[in-house]
Amino acid sequence: MKNSENEYRLEMSGISKSFGVVSVLKDVTLKVKSGEIHALLGENGAGKSTLIKILSGVHHKDSGTVRLNGEEINPKNTHEGQVLGISVVYQELSLVNDLSVAENIYLHKLGASKFWMNWDKITKDAQELIDSLGFTIDASAKVRNLSIVQKQVVEIAKALSEDTKVLVLDEPTTVFDPTDTKKLFDNLFRLRDQGISIIYISHHLDEIIKIADSITVLRDGVDTGTMAVKDTDTDGIIRLMIGRELKDLFPARNVEIGAEPIFEVKNLTAKDTIVHDVSFSVRPGEVLGIAGLGGSGRTETAKLIFGADKKKSGTLILNGKEIKTKSPVDAAAHQIGFVSEDRKEEGVFLPLSIRRNVSVTNFKSISGKLGFINVDNEYKKVLGLIDKLNIKTPSSEVDVKNLSGGNQQKVALAKWLSIDSKVIFIDEPTRGVDVGAKIEIYNLINEVAKKGVGVVVISSDMPEIMGISDRILVMHEGTIYGELQKEQFSEENILRYSIGKALKQHN
Amino acid sequence: MALTLKQQLSSPGGILKFLVKYNTIFIFIILVIFSALISDVFFTSVNLSNLLKQVSGIGIISIGMLLVILTGGIDLSVGSMVALLAVTFAILINLVILPLAIVLTIAIGFGLGSVSGYLVAYQKMAPFVATLALMTIARGLGFIYAKGSPVTFKTAGGVFMSNFANNSTLGIPNIAIVFFIIVIATMVMLRYNVFGRLIIAIGSNEEASRLSGIKVNKYKFLVYAISGALAATAAIIVASRTNLGSPNMGMSWELDAIAAVVIGGASLNGGRGTAINTLMGVLILGLIGNILNLLNVPSYPQQVVKGAIIIFAVLLQRFESK
Numbered sequence: 001m002k003n004s005e006n007e008y009r010l011e012m013s014g015i016s017k018s019f020g021v022v023s024v025l026k027d028v029t030l031k032v033k034s035g036e037i038h039a040l041l042g043e044n045g046a047g048k049s050t051l052i053k054i055l056s057g058v059h060h061k062d063s064g065t066v067r068l069n070g071e072e073i074n075p076k077n078t079h080e081g082q083v084l085g086i087s088v089v090y091q092e093l094s095l096v097n098d099l100s101v102a103e104n105i106y107l108h109k110l111g112a113s114k115f116w117m118n119w120d121k122i123t124k125d126a127q128e129l130i131d132s133l134g135f136t137i138d139a140s141a142k143v144r145n146l147s148i149v150q151k152q153v154v155e156i157a158k159a160l161s162e163d164t165k166v167l168v169l170d171e172p173t174t175v176f177d178p179t180d181t182k183k184l185f186d187n188l189f190r191l192r193d194q195g196i197s198i199i200y201i202s203h204h205l206d207e208i209i210k211i212a213d214s215i216t217v218l219r220d221g222v223d224t225g226t227m228a229v230k231d232t233d234t235d236g237i238i239r240l241m242i243g244r245e246l247k248d249l250f251p252a253r254n255v256e257i258g259a260e261p262i263f264e265v266k267n268l269t270a271k272d273t274i275v276h277d278v279s280f281s282v283r284p285g286e287v288l289g290i291a292g293l294g295g296s297g298r299t300e301t302a303k304l305i306f307g308a309d310k311k312k313s314g315t316l317i318l319n320g321k322e323i324k325t326k327s328p329v330d331a332a333a334h335q336i337g338f339v340s341e342d343r344k345e346e347g348v349f350l351p352l353s354i355r356r357n358v359s360v361t362n363f364k365s366i367s368g369k370l371g372f373i374n375v376d377n378e379y380k381k382v383l384g385l386i387d388k389l390n391i392k393t394p395s396s397e398v399d400v401k402n403l404s405g406g407n408q409q410k411v412a413l414a415k416w417l418s419i420d421s422k423v424i425f426i427d428e429p430t431r432g433v434d435v436g437a438k439i440e441i442y443n444l445i446n447e448v449a450k451k452g453v454g455v456v457v458i459s460s461d462m463p464e465i466m467g468i469s470d471r472i473l474v475m476h477e478g479t480i481y482g483e484l485q486k487e488q489f490s491e492e493n494i495l496r497y498s499i500g501k502a503l504k505q506h507n
Numbered sequence: 508m509a510l511t512l513k514q515q516l517s518s519p520g521g522i523l524k525f526l527v528k529y530n531t532i533f534i535f536i537i538l539v540i541f542s543a544l545i546s547d548v549f550f551t552s553v554n555l556s557n558l559l560k561q562v563s564g565i566g567i568i569s570i571g572m573l574l575v576i577l578t579g580g581i582d583l584s585v586g587s588m589v590a591l592l593a594v595t596f597a598i599l600i601n602l603v604i605l606p607l608a609i610v611l612t613i614a615i616g617f618g619l620g621s622v623s624g625y626l627v628a629y630q631k632m633a634p635f636v637a638t639l640a641l642m643t644i645a646r647g648l649g650f651i652y653a654k655g656s657p658v659t660f661k662t663a664g665g666v667f668m669s670n671f672a673n674n675s676t677l678g679i680p681n682i683a684i685v686f687f688i689i690v691i692a693t694m695v696m697l698r699y700n701v702f703g704r705l706i707i708a709i710g711s712n713e714e715a716s717r718l719s720g721i722k723v724n725k726y727k728f729l730v731y732a733i734s735g736a737l738a739a740t741a742a743i744i745v746a747s748r749t750n751l752g753s754p755n756m757g758m759s760w761e762l763d764a765i766a767a768v769v770i771g772g773a774s775l776n777g778g779r780g781t782a783i784n785t786l787m788g789v790l791i792l793g794l795i796g797n798i799l800n801l802l803n804v805p806s807y808p809q810q811v812v813k814g815a816i817i818i819f820a821v822l823l824q825r826f827e828s829k
Contacts, residue, residue: 308717308718328718328719328720329720329722333720340715340718345714346715346718347715347718349708349711349712349715349716349778351711351778351779352708352711352778356704356708359704360708361719363701363705367701371700371701371702372699372700372701373699373701373704375699
């Protein structure tokens with residue numbers, strides 16, 4: 001306090017930035033102490049990423065100052081940023097698939113080093129670094145062969161391979177299950193205690209409350225203030241983020257659930273994945289949650305049912321009739337929908353307009369004999385869906401890549417709502433989506449169920465899956481380990497089933 | 508829906524944005540003006556109709572190339588296919604009646620394209636590799652069937668085709684009309700037909716297409732087959748112009764076709780490109796050749812200029828996507 005010069009490790013003040021005519025940041029201040037975990041919050045498009053990119057040297061600020069240890073810095077590119085000790089783990093994984101883990105971790109040093117590389121030493125160093133994080137990954141393995149969770153760990157190790165003073169993590173836990181998340185947090189605490197300043201970006205407010213010391217909230221490019229975490233709670237943070245009161249994150253479930261199942265799965269076993277002997281049913285109007293740790297086979301089960309993976313045995317029954325889904329073509333023909341967890345790679349067509357995205361599943365109803373599209377009809381349908389899903393866009397002709405994460409997710413959903421799906425699988429419905437859009441997506445799921453659709457939601461987000469499901473199946477090692485009724489919902493119960501243990505009261 | 512022209516032009520930096528967005532058309536217009544200024548001969552009907560006749564063959568295979576590139580693939584076989592199919596057509600026209608010769612040639616083109624399509628779509632072979640193999644095979648077969656020398660048209664059907672290919676209707680060369688019809692049909696198909704929409708979707712994100720229940724393999728197969736059929740159409744045209752089918756025809760045309768598609772702003776990663784811009788790309792390439800010929804520039808410097816124009820066009824497009 002006495003010496004304000006040294007109180008903060010990092011001081012960004014009066015930062016403004018515009019792209020063309022769009023003003024992204026307006027006079028933003030962010031001050032981070034050493035040995036502190038500082039959460040940076042805000043809805044998608046609030047300017048968090050831009051602020052971080054200015055810090056790391058990707059973008060250049062229009063005005064304002066950045067000080068590191070009291071000295072003004074102006075990194076021109078990410079290399080300069082790294083040399084200064086600023087490391088960023090971005091949301092989009094930036095690893096080179098064909099190189100080994102060790103090569104990736106030390107990639108930035110390869111160019112700067114001597115002509116010859118000491119691969120043994122690099123691999124050994126990388127292995128030590130990963131081991132110190134408490135994860136088991138072979139440093140000589142090719143990154144291509146890693147799971148998405150392991151890739152994220154490598155990203156973090158890469159950031160720590162420098163002499164890091166400020167570590168920025170952008171949504172690091174989206175792909176993590178609770179066990180991995182806890183491991184990551186332990187690491188962050190350790191780094192904090194070593195005096196590293198950590199800037200943590202996340203949409204998971206529960207996480208923030210758990211780990212951050214202080215928070216700064218951005219809204220529409222303006223910071224709405226910094227505060228100590230102990231002085232606030234989730235509701236307080238949400239209020240700052242969206243600028244309005246928030247009654248309830250999850251809508252009330254008042255849907256009438258049918259008696260007979262609309263869709264049944266019996267003894268489904270995969271040919272190439274760990275999924276085996278999966279049986280369950282979903283009734284019309286029901287929201288069925290599927291929980292489980294990463295790698296327990298949740299996504300694979302959905303893909304298997306949808307025909308994207310190959311089946312070995314098992315039966316699918318839709319409306320009492322057995323169906324075969326050899327490929328997604330069959331599944332779509334039976335009006336089974338699947339919204340992928342990987343929105344950008346598997347969900348939407350980023351370079352195409354909203355209209356072209358939504359129509360992709362729906363050509364039958366808008367085209368004539370020779371496949372000619374009735375464009376008036378198409379506009380009508382698409383504009384109807386944009387309106388219904390409250391997709392925020394000036395027109396149906398905007399490319400999906402220009403939409404926020406939440407609106408992209410709505411487009412991915414719209415694809416399947418346009419064909420009146422009977423059963424719809426939604427994998428991680430709100431990954432990387434801001435709070436405002438989350439609520440809209442939950443309401444949407446509710447409304448879809450109301451129409452008698454069987455909705456199956458896969459989610460790693462515990463409050464989410466408990467908040468929106470009527471019933472939860474928990475997967476463990478490729479099969480359904482247990483089923484929880486509404487009154488049994490608790491994080492503990494889900495976790496116990498996830499790791500293959502019985503519930504406590506059953507002991 | 509979309510902004511009106513006026514709105515676009517009056518927004519900040521609007522004129523520049525407009526120019527960048529429609530850069531292919533502007534390059535074309537600038538080239539036309541430039542050509543007209545420096546050569547008296549350029550705007551004569553003889554020269555213009557020659558220009559159109561020269562580009563029609565490459566233009567037609569460029570449209571096939573566009574369809575393949577839209578799915579994220581590439582078809583290196585089209586130049587050699589033109590040679591093989593021109594020889595095929597010349598042999599057929601001397602054997603059977605004209606309509607049958609045309610139908611058979613196009614069917615054989617479709618069949619050869621199907622081989623590439625099968626290898627790419629169902630055997631997951633890299634398009635570059637599969638069509639490279641087809642390129643060598645087609646050229647070799649062309650020489651084998653022609654026994655090393657051109658096959659000349661000998662029948663009345665041949666005379667008819669030769670007349671058709673060298674004459675004009677309402678001042679426009681007949682073969683250019685064929686080319687324009689194909690361009691317009693493709694334009695309509697890409698905008699208003701499910702087939703067009705789906706190949707663009709596949710090119711912009713194949714996995715998302717698969718998970719949307721699209722028959723990805725079927726459509727990938729079809730674009731190569733169609734490219735083959737269009738190569739056959741081009742072959743019929745070029746053979747008819749010269750009254751013969753030669754295994755030396757279409758030499759490195761696949762590269763010109765790729766260049767035309769790229770100058771037309773299509774992305775080699777797939778998902779982006781239009782028929783009208785490919786037409787512009789074809790005309791730009793043709794114009795450069797034409798004007799340099801009129802200026803008596805030898806063919807080697809011509810190639811240098813062509814390459815420079817490709818680089819310039821692609822740089823402009825990068826500016827556009829920013």
